[in-house]
Amino acid sequence: MKHGIVLLPEHRWKAAAERWRAAEQLGYDHAWTYDHLMWRWLADRPWYGSIPTLTGAAAVTRAIGLGILVATPNFRHPVVLAKDLVSVDDIAEGRLVCGLGAGAPGYDVSILGGAALTPRARADRFDAFVELLDAVLVRGDVDETSAWYTASGVTFHPRAGDGRRLPFAVAATGPRGMALAARFGQIWITSGPPADFGTRPLREVMPVLRKQLRGVEAACEHEGRDPGTLRRLFVADASAGGITGSLGAYEDAAGELEEAGFTDLVVHWPRPEPPYQGDEQVVVDFAEKHLAGER
Secondary structure, X not given: OEEEEEOOOOOOHHHHHHHHHHHHHHOOOEEEEEOOOOOHHHOOOOOOOHHHHHHHHHHHOOOOEEEEEEEOOOOOOHHXXXXXXXXXXXXOOOOEEEEEOOOOOOHHHHOOOOOOOOHHXXXXXXXXXXXXXXXXXXOOEEEEEOOOOEEEEEEOOOOOOOOOOOOEEEEOOOHHHHHHHHHHOOXXXXXXXXXXXXXXXXXXXXXXXXXXXXXXXXXXXXXXXXXXXXXXXXXXXXXXXXXXOOHHHHHHHHHHHHHHOOOEEEEEOOEOOOOOEOOHHHHHHHHHHHHOOOO
């Protein structure tokens, strides 16, 4: 199993840089930051942009994977996002992963005056978002218009002529999103039941996770894809909490998730206060016991 950690973009860079370096030194496989204009519990606090943050992280680390968790159509256009992604990935020398999600209602919509969308409309928009982002990154030359986006006479450089496209990690809990993960993703992401921040014990969430695993496997099979080629990533501390409450809890959760079929576990860097309140030493102890020497 691969292990990752989320670093909220809430600290000035001098302090934040030390945490990104620490995540790499501890041996984590990947480190992520959130992509929001404002974020639910910290809307009245400092909150920095994901693209500049990941650019800085790319410059102060050498090997750890770097990821957006997750870019959405709420305020991103695929053509502009593609340019930003390729720029960061170049600085990171190929270490960037682009997490993608449909985008839930909230500040990212309301502060720009966006219209409230039905779940079906958000799913339609997400289809168009992922398809256009992939087209720009893979083909480079794009000239098309949909109900959601215009990409008029795009000639995108650098072109992906070598066939490589930076990895997509698609967050999905339903059939349509899972189909996108199966078509375009290298990683599928879930945090359990959607919009659930109950932080219940993992054992109470596992039935939902097992059902979701079956769903994403079925989506792969429908696309004619080997389900084993799609990594399956669980983001802790939303629907399931307490995982970093102790070293034993962290170890037990990692074992149970791996046995169920997950390939990656991502936790949040513990904060001194909610959300994600906890003891940093647990993260350090887990890394020293299980991740030391892997990088």
